[in-house]
Amino acid sequence: MTDDDWTIPEITVAVDLAILTVKAGSLQIMLVKRGIPPFEDELALPGGFLESTAEDLDSAAARELTEETGLRAEDLHLEQLKTYGGLGRDPRGRVVSVCYVAFTPNLPAPAAGGDAREVILTPVDDVLRPQVTMAFDHKEIVADAVERARNKLEYTTLGATFCAPEFTITDLRQVYEIVWGERLDPRNFHRKITSVPGFLTPTGGRVTRQAGRPAALYRRGPATILHPAMLRT
Amino acid sequence: MTDDDWTIPEITVAVDLAILTVKAGSLQIMLVKRGIPPFEDELALPGGFLESTAEDLDSAAARELTEETGLRAEDLHLEQLKTYGGLGRDPRGRVVSVCYVAFTPNLPAPAAGGDAREVILTPVDDVLRPQVTMAFDHKEIVADAVERARNKLEYTTLGATFCAPEFTITDLRQVYEIVWGERLDPRNFHRKITSVPGFLTPTGGRVTRQAGRPAALYRRGPATILHPAMLRT
């Protein structure tokens, strides 16, 4: 920054959230239906304006998360995605939006608490269809968030944050398959994932979901990066 | 965003630039010495405030780039890094800074044109030493920018943007060695890099730098991602 003319341009800063989860066989995103103009009745990301006095960006994201969905930031992975500042993105004026992505396990209930009028979970594939529109430039943000999720599965242990506290290797593989939209060999996936030190810690428990041999249960381990990476084809 | 109370919190948006180059055997970053308070005489990233009426974020970054260094955005790689919005980061008030990283070949001359009082190139290793301080939270930003550069070398063809328009494979290898701070086997590097389709296009030219067999000259090819990736050890 090279300082000088200390004016206050009329710009507002918002924080928006792309909250992703895996549910019912698809990657879903939490959206709100707007209750007031602009874009009344259209779909938008949960979010709000940054309060200038009392919070940094990460705190603002955590606050909006709790206000609009009831989720707690400590329970999920929340990271900055990108900042959007196109000129025409908000008809009310100049709004720069700092966007965050969150990854959560199958949510207890969208629990439309707080500010939000109506909170819904939708498969991202539905939202990203060409004929579907969203408020502001939020559709582009959704696409970027999904892309981020897909990439992070490759080289981090993030996949497990989409799973319940205790999960089987098949649960985890299905997360990969759903997010990537790609079939994976269960045998090779099993071997690879169990060979990454610190990714999975066995609980000792076993479950039978539908039929067949019971699967071992695991919890998330301390590892955060995946080495060697799980590469897509 | 869930709209509602349409107030204008007193927040200012800045755009800062982390311009990286490889020069004289080290990874260097372009910094300005501040001429006025706060942080007078301290080192800072080039940047400035976002003009609310006429430019999106990318344009603002390109404008600041040209104003403060004389470089043109078309000639280099400029991408958004991260947004910094800590509470105490600017003593004048609440400033949210959208930061960009740029990668350029050995610069013609820091050419202190435009706003900047004094523009200097410094090795990032010097700047990141514990005893060195910078204005605002710019030291943290420098660290993040360097980290981004290191990672991008692994899976993109970005390394070539640090080289002159025509370069040898040894030039490119030295970029990797300098940015990563790690020796690479020249033979294996040569084989690997030439086997990536579209990364390098031979110009037919040859040069002898100091001694030995002349090296073939290459230009950047159309490829942008590196597959398979060049992994660090």
Place this chain on the structure above:
DNA sequence: CCAAAAGTGTTCCTCTTACACCCATGA
């Protein structure tokens, strides 16, 4: 000829892929 840097060939090893096979349960 010799030093030095460019570039090729070769071997070993790790990881991926594809798939045969065995294991443990419910019906």
Place this chain on the structure above:
DNA sequence: TCATGGGTGTAAGAGGAACACTTTTGG
């Protein structure tokens, strides 16, 4: 008992690491 999913073994191939060796220049 058989169907179903969990989990292991294994062989072929791709890519990485280490390094011997050849090529082409300047002095």
